[in-house]
Amino acid sequence: MPKVMSEAAMPTKYKRKCPSRGKWSEKQLNSAIQNVRDNNMTLGEASRAYGIPPRTLKRRIDTNNTVKAGMGPSSIFGAESEQKIVRHVIKLQQHGFSPTRLDVREMAFRLAERLQINHKFNREKALAGYDWLTSFLRRNPELVIRKAEGLSKYRNVGMNRETVTQYFHLLAQVLEENELFDKPSNIYNMDETGMQLNNKPGSVVALKGSKSVTTLTACERGETITVITCCNAEGVFLPPAYIFKGKNFKKEFMDDMPPGAQVYMSPKSAYINSEIFLKWLKEHFYPRKSAGKTLLIFDGHASHCNNLETLKFAEDHDIILLCLPPHTTHYLQPLDRSVFKSLKSTFNAAAHNWVKTHDNRNISRLAFGSLLRQAWGRSATVQNAVSGFSATGIYPYDPLAIPDYAFVGQEQRETFNQRLENFQDREKQNEEQPDDLQQQNRGQTIYQRLTCPRPSTPIPTPSTSTSAESANDLITPGKILNEEAPVPETLAIIKSRGKKIAEILTTPENLSKRKKLMMPKKKNKIGSLHVQVHLLLAKERRLC
Template sequence: MPRNYKRTTDRQEWDPDSMKKAVQAVFDGTMGYLKASKTFEVPKSTLQDRVNRFRQNNDLDCSTRKGLGRFKPIFSISQEQSLVEHVLIMERRLFGLTYKDLRRLAYQFAESNSIDHCFNKDYKLAGEDWLAGFMKRHPELSLRAAEPTSVARAMGFNMVSVNRFFDLLEEVIDQHKFLPTNIYNVDETGLTTVPKRQSRIIALKGRKQVGLASSAERGQLTTAVLCVSASGNYVPPLLIFPRVRMKAELLDGAPPGTVSVCHPSGWIQSDIFVEWLNHFISSVKPKKEDPVLLLLDGHSTHTKNLPLIEKARDNGVVILSFPPHCTHRLQPLDVSIMGPLSAYYTQEVNSWLRNNPGRVVTQFQLARLFGAAYCKAATIQNAVSGFSKTGIFPTNRTVFGEADFAAAETTEIPSTTPSTSADPYVNPTPSTSFAPIVHSSIPSTSPLLIDPPPLSNNTPPVPTTLKNQNRVTMSPADIMPVPKISAVRKRATDHRRGKTAIITSSPYKNELMTISQTKTPKLNLNQPPKTKKPKPNIINDNICLYCLEEYGSSSSRLDEGWVRCRECEGWAHEGCTGYDSANLDNFVCMGCVASR
């Protein structure tokens, strides 16, 4: 062959989607090889090869996928899609997978379905190269830093509780014809002289520890009570300083109209919240003829406060409480304002420390720093967006779909076939500790679930070995099931966690009065049973730090011991803490841990 001879080949670039259409056209008989090659601009010889592959395995996606040279793909497109779907389901259920978990799942998936692979059999993991290619082929997946979400919130935010709240919300709005200017949300947030979280800073790469100046290791807590309407009207905040006497200079630089009170703990109290309601009434000026709706969480200072209810009923304030453990999704202030406020406050504290070297942030600088952050975060856009995202105004319960309630499905008991035993959970088999999840997003005609469809009469039969390569006998959900409880542990006593309710309604008020009148008079509220150490008369000593149940109430667990936090000296039920009995002496509540 002459040296200057250039051999012509058809190895040019082609689009997989165009190849897929060309293969389908040839397979259906609507076009020949030459016409399909010219119509869809794909090489003729490559088209012939892809059509032959499709006749063998009957997988159009796999047959038209570009090759990797001598490397062959381990999983087909449908098999990889099943992995993607399972990863997303685990993430929605709050059991997200790490890179190592995904590599282990891929290895087990290949082994369980007898798929040829080149994974590491010693470590039983898929390779890092496969992982990098998998993430590149599925850009909808990304590595994210997860936000810790308590089990109580995962269980509490369920479809039943949310629908019950929207039923009450629609009821009061239809009854009183509330406009966005008359719908308010109130909530408290903690401000410390040492911010809870710090912004990222630029430092030398590879340095093991990077520091940032702060006023102290642990700051003093000041509570700010914020309130905003669905139209973006903000009620001046209330600041609760952790001290006994008030000084006028504590409010220097605070937002205009800010009011303040003092309490040794700096926490919200029942009488303080009544004072805030007076401030709210003087600012909003509601009337019985023109009432307003006030949305708040189920804290005991809000929902078990008879003077508050009387004051609200006399002044035309309708109070509706959110379901327990749902405020992170239902409360407008939590959704759109508290986050920016915390970030801006941290920036203001760091800026003040940078401009005042050698000094520390105290209570006398807090109002000014809070005021600067509040003016940035308390915007009309944030307020309107918060009420819209939560579906409160415009009222729309469909803002939350099935994916939003996926985390709560872990605690739902699966339906089982009736048995002869009276208790369906007696002697459960080991396999019932986890309930396999059926992927509803996979259609019934998926090649994962059934055999490939039959070919036309003029095509050769599909070999059994090739036929089984695309069939999955064990799905990723079978290999790594989504955790799901098999039975509900019955408590020794009935523990009422609270509920969404119209606080100012007559039935709720009468129920609360009945509970307050039926308390045992001989009960010593300062000495809970089954406690080795006597319980001193401290701040909030009658309220559990976790479940917010008041000690001595009719719904309180009187047979369960109480334990005291080593740092803030607050009390909580032993069962609420999650600590082992051997570690109760070292108990530190979550509030103290978060403020470190």
């Protein structure tokens, strides 16, 4: 039979042969050394009183070593260098480039090579061992293995402190002018999310070492149905509304729906458009909203912002439409923060149970109402809605509710902007450089010249400044990590366009702007005559 190695016998987790060794603490060691030096105890008495072996105690006294470290050989890099690796990993995470296990192993190998440390890492693969990584994580419990969430570069750039600060200033202005600071029932958030008529497999319990673990699904990819959700800061949810793709409405679609739910049909797709949003605002939101002026917060989707009739209806009925800044809804929208994740999770659980109880049947539109009713009852709760408005700083009004880690790469962007401001000065300095260096700079793009370090000429120093030179030339683990695993530059120069920020859509200025955009443009008579002549000539050529 093959020999099976137990977990305790693995090289990354050594089990002591004598468990009683090293049970004394650093405090006991200091007390024992102090009593021996003060002649209060002999070496043997202190050894027996504090449970420290006499040879260990004598060696500690002779070497004046009062720090208790782990038994056995120390780590390859030492405690100080390992802490620099930890800080560099945290730095990469803060800039949105969390390293993988492979990245950390490669980083450790390069650091050992640059420091010329005698190691046993794999030189062919240029990687540190997996055992070293496991021990490294055990010695530094502040680092753990987590599953990263994808963050688009647009959200990375869009979620910045300047944009968020402008949004909260505008929100405070709206709440103050309309006396809504103490009226949570008049502050609403609206958003849409897509639900698929399919059960998504999640985490399951299976045999360890299985090559394939599968879960039966109703189909490859189910039909997408849009769910329109809206709630206020008091925790009151409006009944949901759904968008089905198609023209023909059937009464069966309403079976087992949550009370007050509404179904809209869209011929082209199941996504929301301007007509459906206006219909929802008139027939669904307005009859149920609280009396008085009402603030409705949503994202900047075109269906919400571009219809002039929608803006006029909102202005005539005391509905203030506030559009969130682009690419910031994952932190500034209450429904995204506390409702949709729970709604989709409970819907998937209900769909999974439906598939188990209905053999050889797909999840159809007729079953959608029953499944969503189960998920809606568990997710559309007062606690979830109130938590969402509190986490986004809308009610109670708190701009500091947005955590610092939401602004990923903020320091990097500020550095990039500083480089951009100094770009013209650098261009003037480049003109004074030698011809060969100017030719090299012309071959680079503007982005490369902004992000890459500029070659500098050595500054002449007096021969007596040896201490400054030695300090600058000193190779440290921190400098090596910054060279071998630098924080990548993700920002590029974007063509100048109108910067979109949070805005109130029902202001007179915005309404007049929309009216101008909706006005028909005057046709160019000269241009149309040229087109007609061109078509006639082409027709004559075909006849000939």
